[in-house]
Amino acid sequence: MTSVKHFLRFNDFARDEFSYLFERAAWIKAQFKAYRKYWPLCDRTLVMIFEKASTRTRLSFEAGMQQLGGSAIYLNSRDSQLQRGESVEDAAQVISRMSDVVMIRTFQQAIIERFAAHSRVPVINGLTNEYHPCQILADIFTYIEHRGPIQGKTVAWIGDSNNMCNTWLQAAEVLDFHVRVSTPPGYEVEATTAGVADTKHFEQFADPLEAARQADLVTTDVWTSMGFEAENEQRRRDFADWQVNGEMMRAAQRDALFMHCLPVHRGEEVTAEVIDGPQSVVWDEAENRLHAQKALLEYLLLGRVAL
Numbered sequence: 001m002t003s004v005k006h007f008l009r010f011n012d013f014a015r016d017e018f019s020y021l022f023e024r025a026a027w028i029k030a031q032f033k034a035y036r037k038y039w040p041l042c043d044r045t046l047v048m049i050f051e052k053a054s055t056r057t058r059l060s061f062e063a064g065m066q067q068l069g070g071s072a073i074y075l076n077s078r079d080s081q082l083q084r085g086e087s088v089e090d091a092a093q094v095i096s097r098m099s100d101v102v103m104i105r106t107f108q109q110a111i112i113e114r115f116a117a118h119s120r121v122p123v124i125n126g127l128t129n130e131y132h133p134c135q136i137l138a139d140i141f142t143y144i145e146h147r148g149p150i151q152g153k154t155v156a157w158i159g160d161s162n163n164m165c166n167t168w169l170q171a172a173e174v175l176d177f178h179v180r181v182s183t184p185p186g187y188e189v190e191a192t193t194a195g196v197a198d199t200k201h202f203e204q205f206a207d208p209l210e211a212a213r214q215a216d217l218v219t220t221d222v223w224t225s226m227g228f229e230a231e232n233e234q235r236r237r238d239f240a241d242w243q244v245n246g247e248m249m250r251a252a253q254r255d256a257l258f259m260h261c262l263p264v265h266r267g268e269e270v271t272a273e274v275i276d277g278p279q280s281v282v283w284d285e286a287e288n289r290l291h292a293q294k295a296l297l298e299y300l301l302l303g304r305v306a307l
């Protein structure tokens with residue numbers, strides 16, 4: 001089963017594969033906008049397994065699969081046998097015999113790795129505690145749409161060293177850009193957990209304003225990710241100074257963009273002024289989950305079909 005291609009971490013793919021996916025996503029998006037039918041995945045089935053809540057990921061995968069001519073089945077752990085102790089390995093054997101591709105949102109990355117090791121079909125990471133590669137795929141596609149290639153650019157990450165932050169760091173290494181990270185003390189990035197081979201593509205700053213300086217893109221995420229709710233009160237106190245606000249955006253490049261994977265807590269990790277302001281591209285970013293993942297599904301199921 002080692003020959004099956006999965007997308008479990010951003011750095012599972014090489015730079016030339018991302019170049020292909022971004023061009024392909026642009027083409028697929030153009031077909032969709034022009035109401036041109038494109039059904040390359042006719043008769044193919046995606047199974048989506050959710051162990052955490054979702055709006056965007058579920059919608060974008062389900063709508064995307066339908067728009068490509070295929071179908072999608074939603075499973076959650078509450079009403080499947082996963083909650084009752086069926087092993088991940090057994091579930092992978094069974095689910096992958098009934099479908100063509102699987103998307104999983106779960107807790108530890110180790111769970112999805114175990115699933116993939118026993119799957120006959122490609123497995124996509126729809127978010128784990130450690131990584132969120134589909135979101136960064138859409139974010140970089142959005143950056144390219146607005147500003148052109150991301151290579152050589154600077155991204156400021158303000159806030160938690162979470163799944164989004166880790167995935168930005170992997171993307172910086174693969175696509176050759178730089179990330180300036182600022183987290184509160186005690187929440188610093190750990191290169192091993194982030195899954196990066198070296199520390200050449202990122203730098204850590206104690207002062208969030210310093211991290212934002214000269215950035216081409218400023219981005220953040222919730223202070224408390226799903227699964228860490230017990231830490232909420234402590235985190236509210238620890239992250240109070242790690243809020244993206246107007247002053248921080250003014251420290252960045254004049255034409256800097258603002259991104260957030262959503263859902264957002266206005267007044268916590270970002271002010272309403274910034275997320276609802278002219279530099280914010282969060283609605284394009286959310287929409288692009290659909291287009292970027294359609295390109296991903298097509299690539300995992302059919303390989304390179306054009307360009």
Ligand code: CP
Pocket residue numbers: 053054055056057058127135261262263
């Ligand atoms: N950004 C994101 O993954 O959103 P959902 O949690 O709504 O899927």
Ligand code: NVA
Pocket residue numbers: 127162163164221222224225226261262263
């Ligand atoms: N870091 C957030 C992202 C949600 C899309 C979480 O894991 O909850």
